[in-house]
Amino acid sequence: MQRAAAPPPVYYADQADAPRVPEPPGRLWRALGWMSIVLSVALVLGSLTAYGFWRRLDGRIDREDVKGRLGENRPEKLNDATNILLLGSDSREGENSRYGTEIGRRSDTAVLLHISPGGKGAIGLSFPRDSMVRIPECETDSRTVPARFGMINSAFAEGGPACTWKTIEALTKIHIDHYVEVDFAGFTRVVDALGGVEICVPRAVNDPRAELRLKAGRQTVRGEQALGYVRTRHGIGDGSDLDRIKRQQAFMASIVKKATDGSMLTDPQRVYAFLEAIADSVRTDEDMTLSVMQDLATGLRGISAGNVRFVTVPVQAYPQDRNRVQFDKAKAEPLFAAIREDNTVPEPEPAPAPAKGAPPVQPAQVKVGVYNGTASSGLGKRTAEQLAARGFDVVKVGNADKTYEKTAILYGTGAQRHAQRLAIALPGHPPKPWKKAKPGYVYLVIGGDGAKLRGANPVPKVAGEVRADQDICAAG
Structure with a gap:
């Protein structure tokens, strides 16, 4: 038998060891202001209910018809999660002309904002601009852009937001519901409406190209200074795009933290100015309607900064x-899969109800064997590792004698309360006695309906991730 690396010990059984169980019952847009804006609006819109106010804001949002350019071969929507593609435009048109004279509308990055079902958590997934990927054929108003292999940021430059949307869906197999785009001027408006955003730099910065001068340490930056901070590539970090993404994610986290601060949410004048700045700064798809925004806001009411995090798609040298x-x-694939299949609403695990006169059963007291009764290879091992991480004493992992339609929790003599403790972690599967079970043991047989742990974070931890509630100096 092979022992798993993670404690408590998990043993892997051969097919022959599996008990025969009965059938269980039934480049980066340098500002990245778009990300902060979208997250922030989602986090505070829920505090407003006046329909007239919503209507005024809605009429100021620019929309673009993109859905008809996505084609038919799109990923299926698997659940009630919301996925919004966030794009940063470096357009120099109109009020953005003060930032340069480049022609065109480009975006050097894309972020996928995933909001879990029920709005209990959110994750921003950054796609590095230098990523070499397969870009599908895309349609624009004037031409067809052929499929090609190139940097991911070229999708927007050549095919617009619909092409980036289509590319991200093809790469991740995640269904995207909406897109939001913000430009440089919009970024500065929103930061100013927030009253500035806190940052932390390890040493003083003097970058004439970005018109940026900062002292070392913790400080608050406003519009143009904030834009210079997130655009600079000199004087902070190693100058790489990946390093800059991490720093900008810390900036986004700081915005979310401020946007969810109680003192702001209880000041109607501040909230009104903030939302007006957002409405004047974004472009969305035609289906991001007033009612959709209201539903999104309602679902996110009460979300805390601790449940918002930012990660970068894992990459390696090309x-x-x-x-x-x-x-x-x-x-990257497990990360994409976790987002794609996020079907559960995280919720706290209730305390077990102890039997009269008996102390509650703790997970370490539950000896459980995990058997995969599906055709999904590795499902038993993954579930066992999750249970072990919760403190359960997983004694065996193997394959069941055949495939099963339903998941079952079975127990032997003297293990009823232990099985009930496991059922708290795996709701929806009432424990049942099994005559062939070893006394004191519990058996989890995974069937076609799966084995979802209560409160399990659907998206795995990613090295270098930034949480919105962490100290800005620690994050930066």
């Missing part, structure tokens, strides 16, 4: 060009 990167599929 062999043909060390200045480029490619997705690290071994690490």
Whole structure:
């Protein structure tokens, strides 16, 4: 038998060891202001209910017809989660002309904002601009852009937001519901409406190209200074895009933290100015209607900064060009899958009700064997590892004698309360006695309906992730 690395010990059984169980019953847009804006609006809209106010805001939002350019071969929507593609435009048109004279509307990055079912948590997934990917054929108003292999940021430059949308869906197999785009001027408006955003820099910064001068340590930056901070590539970090993404994620987290601060949410004048700045700054798809925004706001009411985090798609060096990167599929695919299949609403695990005169059963007291009764390879091992991380004493992992339609929790003599403790962690599967079970043991047989742990975070931890509630100096 092979012992798993993570405590408590998990043992892997051969097919022969499995008990025969009965059938269980039944480049980066340098500002990245768009990300902060979208998250912030989602986090505070819920405090407003006046319909007239909503209507005035709605009429100021610019919308673009993109859905008809996505094609038919799209990923299926699997659940009630909301996925919003956040894009940063470096357009120099109109009020953005003060930032340069470049022609066109480009975006050097994209972020996928995933909001879990029920609005209990959110994660912003950044796609590095230098990622070499397969870009599908895209349609614009004037031409067809052929499919090609290139940097992910070229999708927006050549095919617009619909092309980036289509590319991200093809790469991740995650269904995207909406997109939101923000420009430089919009970023500065929103930061000013917030009264500035707190940052932390390890040493003083003097970057004439970004018109940026900062002292070392914790401080608050406003509009143009904030824009210079998130645009600079000199004087902070190693100058790489990946390092800059991490710093900008800390900036976004600081915005979320401020946007969810109680003192702001209870000041109607501040909230009104903030939302007006957002409405004047974003462009969305045609289906991001007033009612959709209201539903989103309602679902996110009460979300805390601690449940918002930012991660970067895991990447590795691109062999043909060390200045480029490619997705690290071994690490990226599980992350994409977790977001794609986020079906559960995290909730606290209730305390077990002890039997009269008996102390509650603790997970460490539950000896459980986990058997995979499905055709999904590795499901038993993954579930066992999750149970072990919760403190359960997983004694065996193996395959059941056949496939099963339903998941079952079975127990032997003297293990009824232990089985009930396991059922708290795995709701929806009432424990049942089994005559062939070893006394004191519990058996989890995973069937076609799966084994979802209560309160399990659907998106795995990612190295370097930034949480919105952490100290800004620690995050930066």
